[in-house]
Amino acid sequence: MTPDYDLVVIGGGINGTGIARDAVGRGASVLLAEMGDLAGATSSASTKLIHGGLRYLEYYEFDLVRKALKEREVLWRSAPHIAWPMRFILPHHNELRPAWLLRLGLFLYDHLGGRKLLPATKTVALDQAPFANDLKSMFKKGFEYSDCWVEDARLVVLNARDAADRGAEILTRTKCTHARREDGIWKITLHDLGNGEDRVVTARVLVNAAGPWVADLLSGVVGANRTSNVRLVKGSHIVVPRLFEHDRCFIFQNGDGRIMFAIPYERDFTLIGTTDVDYEADPGDVKISKGEIEYLCQSVSEYLKKPVKPADIVHTYSGVRPLYDDGAADAKAATRDYVLELEAAEGVPALLSVFGGKITTYRKLAEQVLEKLDPYLPFKRGVWTAYAPLPGGDFRVQDVDVLIERLCAEFTFLDNVHAARLIRGYGTDASMMLSGCESAEGLGKCFGYNLYEAEVRWLIDREWARSADDIVWRRTKLGLRLSATEMAALDTFVARYLAEKAEEAA
Incomplete structure (x- = not known):
């Protein structure tokens, strides 16, 4: 029996979309199913850094740090619109790690990963x-040392965009409810959460990249008798009005051995995080606790002249990291490296499950997944993603300001703030998004700040946005700027536009 797809991927986070993109680019037929929105869970709740993980050197995770450091400039080059360098300030605290130890760690950090730019x-x-x-x-x-920033949820969406452009089928709001091996292939039931309909597809290989739900998918959907240990660890962040006039980030040492970041965020804010707390509840219901808020405020306030108070907070977010349980006594010491488990035998379709990982190493993870699956999939080419730009990223890393100037010149009704936001979100695609707009009126309805109908339509048509939340918290971060009334108006527009599209398709 010829299966419908070579590969079905469950999970639309950074690992799932990265695997789907790489596989379809090698010539495999691919379907990806995500039960919510792309990057709807852990992958939009990171500290948004492409970094080696300086503190992991203390746990002797040299391979993980080296692997991550090498990826910084690779990802920067492939997506210079949504990734860029940042300089981090690490103050020496007399009562914590000695200065010579910090300098030694940073020397290793500078030289482990082949830094060039x-x-x-x-x-x-x-x-x-x-x-x-x-x-x-x-x-x-x-x-002062270097790492990179990335718009995490946009990185996920752009991987999905590229996968779709190359022929992959991307399904959001679609839950995998049943998967069994039959007649040498996978038979998989997908439930559309929008219309309530079931669809059965077949595949040669199934990849479980369900993030915090990786073990649930194994036990409840696949029916595996044994699942590897997963350690769910909650990380929470707070956002406050901008604390510093300069563009540097701070990385602070805590007395408990953890570190804390205070990072310039969305022009007018500062992002502070993160926590490490073992988590046992439903990952879909994760939210920051009062204790975490107090911890984050106290940790950064130990260093700052003006303390951060809970009343200053304008936004919070939390995510659950699905770490591989290596038996570490403390959540902060649990490995951040990924583990790939392959179940395959002659005549038995392969199942590969992804445990753990970091957003920085998603591309290498995808390569290693496909290396393991090479005997089971009809690839037509080898590794390719290291030098392939993501959608909108086909320009030199030093040309961001040039693109902003060009966009302002092409669409003279844009101010610099609006143009910069569009270039930082969409890169060279920004011009295509605005094609045909000859005046501000051509952008359509304004939903608040500088979010216009032209952009909303693009996000629905090209990027799987299906709600105001998808748009203002994942595709953009304009939820920090829109009122509840503006958000409600946006939701109404999205629902009406989707209904019109459905009616036209029928």
Whole structure:
């Protein structure tokens, strides 16, 4: 029997979309099913960094750090619109790690990953401008080093976009309810949560990239007798009005051995995170606790002249990391590296499950998944993603400002803030999105701030957006700026537009 697909991927987070993109680019037929929105769970709740993980050096995770460091510039080059370098300030705290140990760690950080474009570490005086106004006077010396930022949910969506452009079928709001091996292939039932209909598809290989639900899919859907241990760890973040005038990020050491980031966010805000708390409830119901809020505020306030208070918080978000349970006593020490488990035998269709991982290493994870699956899939080419830009990313990393200027020149009714946001979200696709707009009126209805109908239609037509939340918290971060009334109007428009599209299709 010839299956419908070579590969079915369950899970529309960064690992699932990365695997789907890589596989279809190698010539395999691919279907990806996600029960919610793309990046609807863990992959939109990260600290949004492409980084090696400086603190993992203390746990001797040198291979993980090296692998992640090598990926920083690869991902930056492939998506220069949604990824860019940042400089991080690590203050020396006299009562914690000694300065020589910090310098040694940063020396390794600079040299483990083949850094080419990112500037090296240097020592900085913290009692001088631009940092003296931010930090308490006890912090006089620190170290400045490089890592990268990424718009995490957009990275997921762009991987899905590229996969779809290459022929993959991407289904959102579609839950996998049953999967069994029959006659040498997988028979998989997919339930459309929108219309309530079931669809049965067949595949040579099934990939379980369900994130926090990886074990649930194995036991409840596949019917596996044994599932590997998964350690669910909650990470929470808070967003406050902008704390610093400069563009540097701070990385603070905590007395409990953890580190805390304070990062410039969406022009007018500062992002603070993250926590590490073991989690046993439904990953779909995750939210920050009062204790986590107090912990985050107290941790950064130990360093800042002006303390951060719970009343300052304008937004919070939480996610659940599906870590591989390596037996670590403390959540912060559990490995962040991924584990790939393959079940296959002669005449038995393969099942591969993904445990753990970091957004930074998703591309390498996808390559290693497909290396394991190579005997079972009809690939027509080998590795290819390292030098292939994601949609909108086909320009040089140093040309972002040039693209903003060009967009303003092409669409003279745009101000610089609006043009910069569009380029940072869509890159070279921004011009295509605005095609045909000759004035501000051509953008259509404004839903608040600078979110217009032209962009909303693009997100629905091209990026699987199906609600206001999809648009303002994952495709953009304009939820920080829109009122509840504006959000309601956006939801009404989305529902009406989708109904019109459905009527036309019928």
